Amino acid sequence: MRVNGTADWRRGEEVPAHKFKMSQMPRRLSNMSLLTHVLACLFGMGSWVAINGMWVELPLIVPEIPEGWYLPSYLTILIQMANIGPLLVTLLHRFRPGALNEPAVIYAIVSMGCVACLLLAFLWKRTVEIAGSAHSVPLLVLTFFLSVVDCTSSVTFLPFMMCLQPQYLTTYFIGEGLSGLVPALAALVQGVGVVHCRNSSHISNGTLVNGSGAASELEAHYQPANFSAEAFFIFLSAMMAVCLFAFLLLNRHPGVRREHEEGRYLSAGAGVGKEEQGLRLRSQQEEKPMIAPVDHHQKECRSSFGTGTYSGLQVVFIFVVLAWVNALTNAVLPSVQSYSCLPYGNKAYHLAATMAALANPLACFIAMFVPIRSLLLMTFLTVSGTGIGAFIMAMASLSPCPLLVNRTSGTVLIVVAWILFVLTLSYVKVIIGVILRDEGHSALVWCGAVVQLGSMLGALTMFPLVSVYSLFKSGDPCNTKCPL
CATH class of the missing domain: 1.20.1250 (Growth Hormone; Chain: A;)
Structure with missing residues (x-):
């Protein structure tokens, strides 16, 4: 189609001249590609950052709660119970294809993660008396919600990335890897779990023995944290908020939506398989991405x-x-x-x-x-x-x-x-x-x-x-x- 004689530099098609300027198109698309890579990385960081953060913060949490070092065992059970989330999503995709609104689910679970992390900052020390003993019910309940968020992200975040071109999937995986690295680095700065061995002083046969005495031994002293667990949970909440903002831009930003249109993979409705394959082949013919899809039609x-x-x-x-x-x-x-x-x-x-x-x-x-x-x-x-x-x-x-x-x-x-x-x-x-x-x-x-x-x-x-x-x-x- 020829309109005002202006050609699309990527597809060789004629497009309206008022929409594009040939001299600005490569730079503009390059900038949008960089923005999409950054957003995909930030989006991936929100996938497991909350639970990873909980694990690295255990040395500070455990001494303050009645469950003590049984907490890691409880966390393991809670995370496996949270697999009800991905199970429901998978069953919906299997028996009701097209019925699930993935962007709405992602908005819901990431928002829930933001709120849960923020509530943890104020409630993680609170206990509830059950059967005559204290239990950290708020901590366990909020951790369960965080587990649902992170487990469900595995079956919602990845399929959403089908909307974008193939090279952004690897960027998403980089962000997913950073979801473990960033909390670990924050915990290092916080000084979590750093132990120092010091000579102990105690009484032996009425005599004070200090360090060099035969009855002395070394004691482990944990270094005080540079900032509190409350501040760490607020940091996790901010990370989830960044993930939510990145997803909002991936889903709504006009420049990124152009990437949707160029790499669109339909996910629901009749004839999905044929439409997916046809659009994939057309996308392969239009450009060669950093991670090029396999040439299926051959x-x-x-x-x-x-x-x-x-x-x-x-x-x-x-x-x-x-x-x-x-x-x-x-x-x-x-x-x-x-x-x-x-x-x-x-x-x-x-x-x-x-x-x-x-x-x-x-x-x-x-x-x-x-x-x-x-x-x-x-x-x-x-x-x-x-x-x-x-x-x-x-x-x-x-x-x-x-x-x-x-x-x-x-x-x-x-x-x-x-x-x-x-x-x-x-x-x-x-x-x-x-x-x-x-x-x-x-x-x-x-x-x-x-x-x-x-x-x-x-x-x-x-x-x-x-x-x-x-x-x-x-x-x-x-x-x-x-x-x-």
């Missing part, structure tokens, strides 16, 4: 899943790997991180936790530029990451005296192991997300559901081993003696 249909690129056996393999990787990274290994790292010292623990959190977005960043969809590579990385995880689990089982304890080489080894473990398996998760993104909206819904399923199975497996049967032992940070 390949024969191998199954009824998505575009038919992968056979039924390959689809099952991809989802099994996804569940396994998320079980390891979200539940199994995090449940024993303290047992594997603390014997090497408090600095080793904090360094491993922080660097592992940094490895997650780093893997997403690598996948943005090197998106290798090879199932063979995926298998190799999964086996490698699982092997590294087995080593970490072995060190945790040997706690409080693992290999090379009290040696610098041991500290370096455990920190590097955690970095490589998170780096390899995070790359696998991103590549699976990229693969399923090309298979359509419903594939990403199932992706989120399988992520939660794997995490749930991992948590339910480790909970009795750690909390009921106490198979892992922790030592005194100041007085544990290990044989040389």
Whole structure:
């Protein structure tokens, strides 16, 4: 169509001259692309920032509440109960396709997260007497709501990203990785869990013994926090508010909506599969994104899943790997991180936790530029990451005296192991997300559901081993003696 003889520089079509100026289009679209990347990252940061923040704040919360160190066990149960949210969303997509308004659900859960974090800042110390004993009911109830928010984000945030072009999905995964790193860095600044060993002074046979006496021992003293738990929860509420604002712009900003129109993937209604495939092929012909979708129209249909690129056996393999990787990274290994790292010292623990959190977005960043969809590579990385995880689990089982304890080489080894473990398996998760993104909206819904399923199975497996049967032992940070 020719109107006033002005051509669209991207599509080669004729468009009204008053809408575009040829000299300004590349720069304007480049700026909008950068804005969309930033918004996608901030949106992803809100996915798990609340629960991740709760976990890193435990050393400050536990001494102030009647549940004490049983709180982590309660949190594990609450998070698994919260999977009712993603279960309902997945069932609606399965039996009532098109009935769920995803943007409305995202607005609701993120707003609930903002309010819950803000209420925690004022109510986390409050207790309610039940059956003659005090319980932190407000803390547990609000934590359950936060768990519903974060668990449901897995099956709503990812499918929403289908509205945007493929390269923004990896940016979203970078933000999701930062949802663990940012609270960890905030906790480091806060000084959470920093312990100092000091000589104790006490009376032995009527004599004051101080430090050098035979009856003296070292005592662990935790460093006072640089700012309160109340301030930390307000910070988490602000992070959720930033996520809400980012989603509002992703959904409503005129410039970003142009990205919607260029990369639109319909998700509901009759004939969804054909419309998705046709629009995807048209988008591929118009431009080559940073993460280019697979050229489906040149390949024969191998199954009824998505575009038919992968056979039924390959689809099952991809989802099994996804569940396994998320079980390891979200539940199994995090449940024993303290047992594997603390014997090497408090600095080793904090360094491993922080660097592992940094490895997650780093893997997403690598996948943005090197998106290798090879199932063979995926298998190799999964086996490698699982092997590294087995080593970490072995060190945790040997706690409080693992290999090379009290040696610098041991500290370096455990920190590097955690970095490589998170780096390899995070790359696998991103590549699976990229693969399923090309298979359509419903594939990403199932992706989120399988992520939660794997995490749930991992948590339910480790909970009795750690909390009921106490198979892992922790030592005194100041007085544990290990044989040389």
